[in-house]
Amino acid sequence: MGSETKFAPDYRQSHIPPFQQVIADDPAPAPEVLREYSETDVPVARVSREQYRDPAFAALEEKRLWPRVWQFACREEQIPEVGDCVVYESPGASFIIMRSDDDEIRAFYNSCLHRGMKLCTHDTSVMKLACPFHGFTWNLDGTLAHIPSRWDFPDLDEKKMNLPEARVERWQGFVFINRDADAPPLLDYLGHLPAHFADWSYEDKYLATVIRKTIDANWKTCIEAFLESYHLAGIHAQALPFGGDASTQYDVWPDDPHVSRFLEPTGVMSDQLPRALSEQEILNAALNVVFAGVEPPQLDEGVKARHHMAAGMRAAMGEADGTDYSAMSDAEAADAVQYSVFPNMIIFRSLGYPYVYRFLPVRGDPNRATFEFLIFKPKPANGQPVPEVNLVELGEQDTFAGAGILPPWHGEIYDQDVNGLRQCQQGMRDGGNADIIYSAYQEVRIRHLHQTLARYLSDDPTEAPGRR
Template sequence: MADADAARDFTHANSPGPSVAEIHARDHPPVPAKLGDDSWRDFGTAPLAASRYTSPAFFALEKERMWPRVWQMAARDEEFPEPGDLVVYDNLGKSVILVRQADGGVKAFWNVCLHRGRKLRTEAGHANELQCPFHGFTWNNDGTLKQIPCRWDFAHLSDEAMTLPEVRAERWAGYWFVNWDGSAPPLNEYLAPLPEHFSHWGQERNFTAVWVGKVIRANWKVVAEAFMEAWHSITTHPQILPFTGDSNSRYAIWGDHVNLALTPFGVASPHLGDIEQAAIIDAFSGGAGRNNEEAAPLVLAPGQTARAALGARNREGFAALGYPEAAQASDAELLDAWTYNVFPNISPWGGYLSNISYRWRPWPDENATLMEVRVLAKAPADGPVPRAAEMVFLKEDEPWSSVTAWGRLGGVYDQDMANLPYVQEGLHSSANDRVELGHYQESRIRHFHATLDKYLAR
């Protein structure tokens, strides 16, 4: 890998103002070396076809050749913590049940009765057995056959033949992923270097404190790509520009499945030029959506930068919330937006702000997506991990800001989502079937489509 990385061309245009590397060089303590890897790859400047987002035929190819082969995030531990708890994951007409076993492990099965094909379960819950509501065929929670009513009429079926077919399922950091056809590499290999990076930030006792979903009238890729670059803030989120280095962001790419946008906070956007450090603090306190609104006003010491002051406050705050290792963490890990993307359908935030996770999937066709946002919290070290909050499923006319549990974040998501239906409408109206992307700032989108093309070519 090192030789391959050394051979890459890392040359690209840079925004005016300091780079992420220069910003991090001023931080104290320094960012761990493993987190400073600038693993960008050049995917060129060719346009994408607008029809990739609108064509039913292209969508059918994704359904046939891509979705069955990838690892899809299906659930989190705290959704089904006790033996007999189960969750249902549906996507593109396929349905999987994940069942917590008596030994604490998890088995995943196709959610299909082997008699007449009815779904065994339509929602999450708890069950001591898996019984079909149609005729009563029943399985044990480990997938072995328990009973067939009127067994005398099914002498031709052996118990072994009637074992529920399993779906491959693997776990990382509280997330459970499924792979429909079993051809994917091991999950840790697929996710690399995510497991190594996230080991710095203590994910194992996180749980879903807020969970919100909404159907967005746009292609699933349109929705995913809205979170793959930061510079849309210039017009979509102008309130965050005084404390967000949007076009200073660093973009990193690893393998086929993982990439990162690392956006520095506590510095002004290059679009604004030089502004007073106190103005950065004031804007952050008024519009971040992620700060403690009840905290005392932050006053800069003589010569202190806004970034250093905000980092110091977060260092104390995260230590108090049960992250003792945060006391020695870098400002970058405490402040910046480490927005990872795992192909195709999950985006977990890293750093000590790693309490946001996105998931998207077609709902049900090329023109609509179920977008889900989770806010994670860390369970106290001396108690059990709480169960996941139930998902709030917003209606089409309900804004994200109607959810009060996550403070100002809902208003930011309203800004993001307001663009997306009009992107989809515009793509359908494209006169030249071209989507023009930036060379560097939208290279994660190029990477995403390059990976998609590899699956479609198989």
């Protein structure tokens, strides 16, 4: 399916070059993994809108999807010391992610084995895990440590009192958990991801900031908006001169049910503009949005807007990170290289976007989800401990632009997305029963998500990927 020479589906019609042609004449050439192209037909052309709004469907996901997938729960650097723990609220089950030994991380169900009390309500650091109700206490490895008035439980077998656990496996500092003993190992589940990030490690990065916002939209409505660039003209029209929507490459691999990606070039005009823009006009428009008021430089003969922008990104991020990025490819420096891990994680392989997104359903309400926007920074080279995560909770009225974490123009992009998602969900919820339909190429990643989702939700449990 992958091909050296094929850059776009045969049925594509656009006067704007596809990603592979865009990067072909970059002065700083893209690495091999960005020069791969994989086109895969995914037959899921439509789904019922009940999948986005029906509490019964959300309940089915809670029963068959979330307990069986690998979920990114936290970062290793969030629990550096033995006894540090993070509470991860997975859909339908709460977990304590515990550093139980120097190189051992465990995921305990967050519930007391006496009368069920939630053991931990927030991230903390403990010597032992003590239940706040009557004081049953467990060691960091989940074995029972103490029961007050032990004499009053004469029949209790202490060997059967270990805290129940989910599986824990790690990749590049991400701690994943899975409740299903039959699930494939994490590295199999992650498909193409480990190879594609072999030269782009999150191991060297730490989680600096989390911006968290609850959005009035189903978790799938949310993530799907980040799996395509097709909505650029509708939602982010200011980026049409340079956003690369028409050039974006969408890759789904036939043997990879959990991972997909897009490669969205920067500094390339949309095909939804009425006339062709010069490279200078593209640069002017981009700088006008990104640095309003800054006089754009005159591009030298033969220099493209994207090359200028890539150089600017290498310099700006180099200064911010105290790292020399001068040898980095233009595509890695300037473009949005973005992968998704089924069901709810997005991870970038881009200098300008050191980001991971996570989307989680709000329990009992299919019309709401929590969007977590994670920002990474390079770990200090001297091995110094990293600062604690800066958690920024955005309320109903709070905006990404107003939070002052992202550059204003970039915050505005996310505010546009949030407003669009809210309106999309309203229409989905209140607009009758017509099926939702997806385009063949630009929305192939959404088709892929639904194809995999259907396998997990099937009445036949062996349909789920990696099961026999």
